[in-house]
Amino acid sequence: xxxxxxxxxxxxxxxxxxxxxxxxxxxxxxxxxxxxxxxxxxxxxxxxxxxxxxxxxxxxxxxxxxxxxxxxxxxxxxxxxxxxxxxxxxxxxxxxxxxxxxxxxxxxxxxxxxxxxxxxxxxxxxxxxxxxxxxxxxxxxxxxxxxxxxxxxxxxxxxxxxxxxxxxxxxxxxxxxxxxxxxxxxxxxxxxxxxxxxxxxxxxxxxxxxxxxxxxxxxxxxxxxxxxxxxxxxxxxxxxxxxxxxxxxxxxxxxxxxxxxxxxxxxxxxxxxxxxxxxxxxxxxxxxxxxxxxxxxxxxxxxxxxxxxxxxxxxxxxxxxxxxxxxxxxxxxxxxxxxxxxxxxxxxxxxxxxxxxxxxxxxxxxxxxxxxxx
Numbered sequence: 305x306x307x308x309x310x311x312x313x314x315x316x317x318x319x320x321x322x323x324x325x326x327x328x329x330x331x332x333x334x335x336x337x338x339x340x341x342x343x344x345x346x347x348x349x350x351x352x353x354x355x356x357x358x359x360x361x362x363x364x365x366x367x368x369x370x371x372x373x374x375x376x377x378x379x380x381x382x383x384x385x386x387x388x389x390x391x392x393x394x395x396x397x398x399x400x401x402x403x404x405x406x407x408x409x410x411x412x413x414x415x416x417x418x419x420x421x422x423x424x425x426x427x428x429x430x431x432x433x434x435x436x437x438x439x440x441x442x443x444x445x446x447x448x449x450x451x452x453x454x455x456x457x458x459x460x461x462x463x464x465x466x467x468x469x470x471x472x473x474x475x476x477x478x479x480x481x482x483x484x485x486x487x488x489x490x491x492x493x494x495x496x497x498x499x500x501x502x503x504x505x506x507x508x509x510x511x512x513x514x515x516x517x518x519x520x521x522x523x524x525x526x527x528x529x530x531x532x533x534x535x536x537x538x539x540x541x542x543x544x545x546x547x548x549x550x551x552x553x554x555x556x557x558x559x560x561x562x563x564x565x566x567x568x569x570x571x572x573x574x575x576x577x578x579x580x581x582x583x584x585x586x587x588x589x590x591x592x593x594x595x596x597x598x599x600x601x602x603x604x605x606x607x608x609x610x611x612x613x614x615x616x617x618x619x620x621x622x623x624x625x626x627x628x629x630x631x632x633x634x635x636x637x638x639x640x641x642x643x644x645x646x647x648x649x650x651x652x653x654x655x656x657x658x659x660x661x662x663x664x665x666x667x668x669x670x671x672x673x674x675x676x677x678x
Contacts, residue, residue: 445577448584455587462591469543473536540602544595 441573441577448577448580452584455584459591465543465546469539472539544598544602
């Protein structure tokens with residue numbers, strides 16, 4: 305029994321010791337936990353105070369930012385209001401400008417539409433004119449070919465007449481020279497007979513008859529010489545007149561219109577036809593210049609206006625040049641002789657004056673005044 309109690313006491317003692325040890329362990333554990341919790345509390349307290357401080361700082365910054373935001377919002381609201389007002393003004397102005405531009409474009413469109421209709425009609429008209437010009441050009445080309453052939457034939461005739469004229473002039477000059485020598489010889493013999501007549505000679509009557517005979521022969525030779533000179537001048541004038549008539553016939557073949565000349569040809573053919581026409585005009589100009597030079601060399605007096613002068617047995621009269629409807633050809637200060645072929649600088653040139661006469665019927669100036677008087 306004693307052992308049982310002892311066992312129980314021992315068991316109780318051991319139990320108490322274990323409980324004390326357990327309590328000590330738990331107390332130490334709890335103390336450690338309390339210390340940890342205290343440390344955590346201190347740490348959390350410090351963290352809380354730090355967070356409060358940061359929160360206060362952040363709140364201050366928030367308040368500052370809110371004030372800045374409100375100020376910025378106020379500024380932007382004012383700016384937005386100004387921009388809206390300015391944009392409304394700009395939009396209204398742009399609307400007015402757009403309306404004006406639309407009206408202007410409408411008017412321009414109407415004008416352009418009218419111009420387009422007019423140009424379309426003009427195009428149709430020009431197309432018809434081009435067709436007519438192409439037909440006319442084809443006809444003119446044929447006429448130009450015929451005119452070139454005619455020019456060649458006329459040039460051959462002119463050269464032939466020129467050769468005949470030179471031959472006739474040489475023969476006439478020889479006749480004139482021989483007649484002049486004969487007249488001089490007869491004049492010398494007449495002077496001798498007159499001197500013999502003044503001397504006392506027994507055969508007075510026969511010498512007088514011989515003198516009268518010689519004087520009549522001299523007068524006859526003078527008349528014959530004058531007639532030959534006149535005939536020479538008439539032949540020269542006739543040659544010039546024939547040459548001028550040929551040139552006038554060339555020009556009087558009928559000048560086609562520009563529409564007829566350009567009919568049925570493209571630009572290349574038109575340029576070729578224009579070059580051919582220029583060549584033909586140059587040939588005609590050379591031909592007319594040859595006539596003018598011949599007039600200056602042979603009959604410069606037909607280009608001047610002067611009073612008729614009687615000189616013994618020769619009656620020289622100048623021909624008045626008829627005035628063209630566009631230009632007066634005659635001039636009192638014209639060319640006077642072969643040695644003075646150049647006219648006064650103040651008067652029109654000889655070429656221009658005769659070119660002005662070319663389309664008219666004024667070629668009667670090449671007829672001699674003596675023929676008119678006769």
